[in-house]
Amino acid sequence: MELLRIENLSAGYGEAVVLQGVSLALDPGKTMALLGRNGTGKTTLINTLAGATRQHGGSITLAGKALHKLPSHERAAAGIGWVPQERNIFKSLTVHENLTAVARPGKWTSDGVYTMFPRLAERKGNLGTQLSGGEQQMLAVGRALVLNPKLLLLDEPLEGLAPIIVEELLRAIRRITREEGLSAIIVEQHPQAILAISDSAVVLDRGTVVHAGTAQQLRDQPHLLEQHLGVAR
Template sequence: MSLLELSNISAFYGASQALFDVSLTLEEGQVLAMMGRNGMGKSTTVKVVCRLLQHKDGQVIFDGQNVKSVPSHKVAQLGVGLVPEGRRCFSNLTVYENLVVAARSGEWNFASVSKLFPRLSERKDQKASSLSGGEQQMLAIGRALMTNPKLLILDEATEGLAPVVRQEIWRAIERLKSDSSMSILVIDKSLKELSRIADTAVILEKGRSVWNGDFNELTPDVTDRFMGV
């Protein structure tokens, strides 16, 4: 059963059109990789899903509900957890305060998040501003998990991080796939790491979805055409 379905989405920033007939489907319990070069509409698509940007045409169906008129905070309550690009932790709050500020009851709590990212437990009383970039990214993921979402969206969750931290976060995402039933939408360019977790993929090019399918059907020709330099 589809948890998220976008059909022929068009969206604008003012008079400038950013998305042209974007379509994708994410099944319950699956991982979808959204890929493409920078500036091709990936983060804009996420904004549409989270209702941070209104779309003009098409439909966004989440968990069987058309969310076109649903405000962003209500979409979060429906079960969409976003880890935004750039992390955006509350710098003046402690690690623990960041985690519990929007927490909802369920499988994910401070104990389970600390098991996934032990460093957050070690630094629970530190201000978020004192953390390294990698630790802030772990905090952003943990904060989203503690809303106990049906859909977790990771927007460039490993970008700009040291290789050792990147691998730690990829291992955590692998654990999320194997140990939980949530669906995950991952925006990233790391084909090697995505191949270990992604069931399906969509590639965006100039605001259009130009390839959809099973991740294992991606060919070098396709990735070179739409993701190469």
Template structure:
């Protein structure tokens, strides 16, 4: 069953158009990798899905027309976002960051702590005192606390140390295999994405340039559209 559908989605920042008819479909339990060079419209697509940016075209999530909803209403429907740059609530403690987003469901404090034991160790610390990697774990944990049906991870491992990246990729893989959560993962790490995603969507100039099974993505296509 298709959970999220985007058809001919357009979006602009003032006079500058960023999306020129984006198409995307994510099925229940499916993990989709979205790749592309910088400035091609990946984050704009995320912002359109999360209703942080007005968008034209057709955006449907679980039968609901997203264009009619505010950002918080889209989140309540089950769209969880781990934003680029983490954006934790810096003056709140780790636990407060998680509790403030909590909605009933599978994910609670104990399950997030089990996924990221480092967060449990730092539950009383302010988010601003955490390392970059820990803040990223917190951003993922916070999104999971909303008990989403679709989790969007926008550059979740960007700028992190290799060990931390490995830890986060392992957690994302666990989310896929153990919980069956639908995932939209935006990243440029082809090797890691191959271990997580079922399908890949390559974005160029605000449109889909290539889409297909992850296994079918060859090095030449990747190099042409993503640069890696």
């Protein structure tokens, strides 16, 4: 049974429609790379799943539950773990308070997050404002995990980070999705890094799906990447 099904989705901000007629599906334990040039609707799609846009039409179903009828806080309870571009950590709380304030019962605990991100364990008592950009991103991922979601949404998790931090985050994301089997949708500007750890790939252009297939297919056919994203391997 599919974990996520999006049917004929139209959404945007206020009266402005950014996404039009988007349909896609994701199976349990699978990772989808969501690709496209800047301004093609990738973030809008992630935000719409999280309940942070205005939906004009279509449906979103997560594990058989109609998400599009729920406000954003209820979507978290239904199984959405969201790491937005802005990270949205509580900057006036410590690392440990950030993780325990939102935790829901399940496999992922703050201790599990500390094991995966030893840097956070060392900074348990530090406030969000005292963390580097990379550490804030790790904390944002950890905070989504302790919700014990069914689906993890990552919006450009590697953006603007030092290469060594990018490697660390990619290792963690691979572990979360590949070894722990958590389903994920990952938005990324640099496709190769994410395609390597994804099962499927969807390319958006002007708010519609222009390509959907396996991640392997895009990796093996650089001309497709070039055609849709204007990037060479």
